[in-house]
Amino acid sequence: MTPKEPALSVSGLRRAFPMGRGLPELVAVDDVSFELAPGGSLGVVGESGSGKSTVARMLVGLERADAGEIRVAGRARGVRERGRAARLRRAREVQLVFQNPLESLDRRLTAAQCLCHVLRLHGADRAGADRRALELLEQVGLGAREAEARPHRLSGGQRQRLAIARALAADPSVLVLDEAVSALDVSVQAQILRLLSRIREESGVSLVFVSHDLAVVGQVTDEVLVMYRGRAVEHGPTRRVLREPEHPYTRMLASSVPGPGWDPAEVVRLRAEFAAASEV
């Protein structure tokens, strides 16, 4: 692996869902390409239904891509790879933190067990897994009390921390987070975002941060990809996109972010402008 090789490189990704007889298929993701440097952080923003989750699911292999290629550290992720070794290698390439933390955790397992199962699967012995599980829990700010708790006894923020720890347990080179903080209240959001930045510094993992909220994405990413109806309409450094959005859709999203000098009337005007532009 050459040092300049991107951690993740996606080109021409496309996914269409058949909508039933006589109806045109729904193109959820259309020709999406991007690259992510090792240790880098990319935001994927767009409104509901723009295809963000579909991109995230294709990255981890839960959804098949109709076209396009996903490369992790230069190695193409095959469509169908069989065998234990291939499965585990894929898991160590990309991990996903799901949109809904409670539903994505096994209700039968305590936090510590949840992590131990992943660690054991990926080759740790019993003692090693126990030790590493506690380290991971500590890394995401969960203590001994939470370690023995099952998901329904944890708070929303704690569940999300556990979900992040579980994704890290496989030691992936890329971590994809799908609306990781959307269900949390603002102060907990800020904690989780700080946690993610710290994890990125400590472990060098690359982040793909999926969110409908440009403000949140602005806090944790270097680059941002704006999706609208399955297409990438804008792609660039997060600061630039936030300050000088080029595409009318991004301008509208950016104007919706409350901050100094935020003017609701401006949001309304840009929305109207964007609506008029997309009519054409």
Add this chain to the structure above:
Amino acid sequence: MTAQTPTSAVTANTTRAGARGSGGVVLWTSAGFLVTVVLAAVFAPLVAPADPNAIDFGDIWAPPGADHWLGTDQMGRDLLSRVVHGARESLLGPLLLLLLASVLGVAMGTLAAWRRGWVDVLLARVTDVMYAFPGLLFVVLVIAVFGSGMTTAVVALGLAFTPIIAKFTRSVALAECAKPYIDAYRVQGVSGLVICLRYLIPNMAPALLGYLVVLFGEGLMSLATLSFLGFGAQPPSSEWGLMVQEGQSALIQGVLWPALVPGAAIALVVVAFNIVGVRVADRLNSRR
């Protein structure tokens, strides 16, 4: 034989138990009764006052009394000793047939929900055919081929119950597979087989156990029916269905006890099992 309509039986039972409220005398009486029956079955030789097969032609069709608490049958055998000993076969049979049916049914239902596609379609067709085929006819056919006897009856009924459990398991598994935690296991690199055996089935267990508990009553009655018809347990066994059948000759003579005692045993155990079972099922499911 009611093997074809367990779903309606389950829903009916659920609403009935739901209306009864929590706790209650009925529930604890039923539970106490079941514990007593199981203990009596386990310790039958100690509990039974007499040898269940001791024939005494001088004392046939004796009414309940000091010598024979529940009376005697057409051969003068002590009815209490016979029901107590018969409890073993009568309870163990349904247990074994459910064990067979749930191993096969849970495997089929889980496989169908997991693989979808042609596997699901194929299994759906197989279960539809088995479902539509009258259970009794199927069982009688199996017995016609392999001969009467408790083992054949248990295996045949186990096969007849399999599609019912498969269908139920499939619907539970479909809902469970749609949950993201299953996707999470895939993303972690866990193999499909391990996901099913180690995570999916244990997560379905409360729902499945609740259903099996109610099916137990069905199994007991179906097996007793087969014995009653002469396809199941054979003399001199005191399996309850067979006892009812042997009691028929007494009924014609106007003597109630020989048929009533085992008949009541079947009815009470089934009712008690459903009362306790539905409550246990509710508990297990609400804890999820």
